Amino acid sequence: MAKTQHQFVCQECGAWYSKWNGKCETCGAWNSMVEEAITQHESVRHRKKDLTTFFSTLENSDNDSPLDRSRVLTHITEFDRVCGGGLVPGSVILVGGDPGIGKSTLLLQVVAELSKNSICAYVSGEEALTQLRLRAERLRVNKAAVHMAASTQLHDILEALKNLADLKLAIIDSIQTMSVSTIESAAGTVSQVRACTQELIAAAKKQGYVVILVGHVTKEGVIAGPRVLEHMVDTVLYFEGERNYDYRILRSVKNRFGATDEIGVFAMGDQGLTEVSNPSELFLANHQNEVSGTAIFAGIEGTRPILLEIQALVAPSYLASPRRTAVGWDSNRLSMILAVLEARCGLSFGNRDIYLNVAGGLKITEPAADLAVAAALISALKNKPVPNSSIYFGEIGLTGEVRPVSHSELRLKEAEKLGFTQAYCATISSRKGTIKGSVNTHILKYVLELI
Template identity: 60%
Template sequence: MTSKWAGRCESCGAWNTLSEEVARPAAAGGLGKAKRKGKGAELVGLAGESERDARLETGITEFDRVCGGGLVSGSALLVGGDPGIGKSTLLLQVAAAVARLGRSAVYISGEEAIAQIRMRGRRLNLSDAPVNLATTTDVREIVATLSTDPPPALAIIDSIQTMYIDTLESAPGTVGQVRASAQELIRIAKANGTAVILVGHVTKEGQIAGPRVLEHMVDTVLYFEGERGHQFRILRAVKNRFGASDEIGVFEMTDRGLSEVPNPSALFLANRAEQVSGAAVFAGIEGTRPVLLEIQALISPTSFSTPRRAVVGWDSGRLAMVLAVLEARCGVALAGKDVYLNVAGGLRIAEPAADLAVAAALLSSLADRPVPADTVVFGEIGLAGEVRMVSQADLRLKEAAKLGFTRAFIPGGLKQRQQSLDVREMQRLSDLVDHFSD
């Protein structure tokens, strides 16, 4: 520390590294005996009526469900995702849906020109919707725009990385700017009762200043995901103060924009080849909804000194565990074999309930015998080789029955029986191994 101007730091010798900090004069008597008394916060009871419970349903069902039943006024949402995944498209559709309901929707872009946004609007057939557009990157200007009477019901800021606030000297997109701009926009959301949606780009590494630093500031965090080569997109809630997290909405990217997929299981299973070895249908739960997916495995002799283990859409640590249990508890020889695992359709699953379906796909590939036709599989595998019951088994079986499946390999101990399914209970992983070896 130095009390006068200096170009060079005395302690480390570096030039131009000092920054000025202005000390506030201490209150008389010092901090310990500060005279200034704070005004107490008003205390209220837990019961009582508050406004703001009203939900603004956009009518885009997949979007509303992920939000927990529509947008909450005065709340802040963050929609993150890779560049080009479809965030601007989705949110223009949301803005148009709200505007068509007769509520005021403002769409502010810091990335695209009005002409570009209008062109997108025409392509998506939204031109008739009375959305209010603006292009600016100045947060002060945005705050003034949103302080109308009455304030807008919805404001979309695309994207938070392009916004800047002139009280900070750093460039747009830096952590400080992103945080300060968001803070100001969230404040205006709470003050006016406007639902504010911030768009944030993430890179694959998640490194760019943006969504990550904002996650704790906003009420709801949604990530828009999908493989570029696949046409469908998943909107996933990773945090929600107003609904279940882990909820997903499924959309299909078309030249007319994002269309809703009300029955994702049918979509995920659409291109399934009949009766090939190495494939098993997993009955999973995404958020509050059951989703059926195909898990594909391929086991082949290796030509490497260390066999390859490649996974797409599942946790590689989890695969290693299933392989280890197969080897150690069931005597399945996997050394000297490459293992490839893929969740078809580009969805990522995180549930341990997929263990048994993964094992079924692996064993089916190894034995070169298809899993019996029209069979769904789920169950968690323990290290001792036991198969454990998972949550919401009924819901999973019901979805399977609805889609025409007739058989299920599941853990033992199910209380309620789904009438239309032929259920085979597996107490241990070796029961499944026996199925493929007899």
């Protein structure tokens, strides 16, 4: 027997309360509570069961389905790579991103490509079939053999998916529009999102198809509904980009079957998304040599090297406390590097405003960018361009030492590929320290050596 109870659920964190409160005690959010009907199943009586086959071994068993070991390739290379080298049958992937960023476009292209040799379905709760067809025409995929549907009733959808023999991939756009009739609350509430996701996960595991869920992102930049959604699924991808640029980045933030922090780069055009196989070229397209205050950072995103331009501007300040602004880079880290340059290199940034920008709107989190940031700052302060055709990488410590970073070889190779000839970096900790190639490496021990 199941009994239904009404409870108040925080839509931010998913905590349950018996009474309404203005503020959630668990996460501190205000006005986040919505009354929802929760169905609780009475605890199952303890029964005597045969548990002799409860445990098994790690070795492969003849009962394993051969599917379990082969990944499904969509042949959209950037997408496959971000997923960890293809899709794992029976897994559930959540794709989050701002409205209008291109989630539906991306997934329609993915499903169209995969449907060339596999059975695929795309169910939209957001758009009508006519709208979907118009988009497909614009993306020139309207001839693809995708099973399209517009519905928000999850139980209907699951039933229909069950009838598609040999289904490989089902897209649900978006999870916030789906609902099950067993729960009273509206679509998009925590209970609905949670229940729908649970049923989709169970169906995917049971029938061995991949489910991709689209998730909306709130103003705060997290996937709407509770964080639990991210815990439930196998893989979480974010699709991001700046409004003013036409490139988009697909980033993996959680992956049970692959590396995280992997990125895929796409360019958005009238005919949809095209893959950008050499992102460095894109990000350096507007780079000018011989301008002071810029330095090229050889970074790593996931498993891939990427060259980015760091720009710094140092200007006299008329403010009591001068401005320190960083775009695309952590401002605490900027303060630290400024302090090191002042204390260890005798430079003075005292009464100057400082702006730091990663060109192209990308965000860098790698400490390896410290050296490039320092080079751009010094160049801006001295109003002298950095040496021509040079790249920088290395972490800076508080004593002013330049510390080695991972993947030096990859970084140098990318620099070489794009025609750079000088590299300023920390000791290279790779095998034997010998790097073949035409890039002339200047190994720095202290950041002072940059000046």
